[in-house]
Amino acid sequence: MTIALWCVLIAAILPLVLVGISRAGQRYDNRDPRGASQALEGSRKRAHSAHLNAFEAFPFFAAAVIVAEMKGAPRGALDGLAVAFIIVRIVHAGAYLGDQAPLRSAIWTVGFLLTIGIFILPLWR
Incomplete structure (x- = not known):
């Protein structure tokens, strides 16, 4: 591989790590997990x-990598x-957790541009 x-695979696991952080030390309500999130x-x-x-970022990234492959x-x-x-x-998640909204938005843009770059990479083969 x-x-x-x-x-x-790492990008698919990242959301699970983040939800674990949001739930750490808290009782999980399996009857109403969305309500608990609110x-x-x-x-x-x-x-x-x-x-x-x-x-939200995962499908675009995964599709870009698969197309490029x-x-x-x-x-x-x-x-x-x-x-x-x-x-x-990962830095974006850190900015989110640290309540750094302007930095978070800038980092999101970099990630989006990287994904576009991955999509267009086959043009240079």
Whole structure:
């Protein structure tokens, strides 16, 4: 498996880590998990929002990597951009948890541009 495909797996796991942070030390209500999420406050609420945002970013990133893999994008560039995306998404989650809204938005933009870069990589094969 390529580094880029491993990054897809990591990107799929990241939202689960973030929801774990939002739930840490709290009793889980399996009857109404969405209702419990709406009652979160402070850093737990931000962790839950980061969790949702990570899920929103995942399909575009996964599709970009799969397309780039299928179309024979340059291996080094693809792996590098995929790793950069994962790093950026981890920093994004940190900015979310740290309540750094302007930084978070800038980092989100970098992640989005990296994903576009992955999509267009096959043009340079």
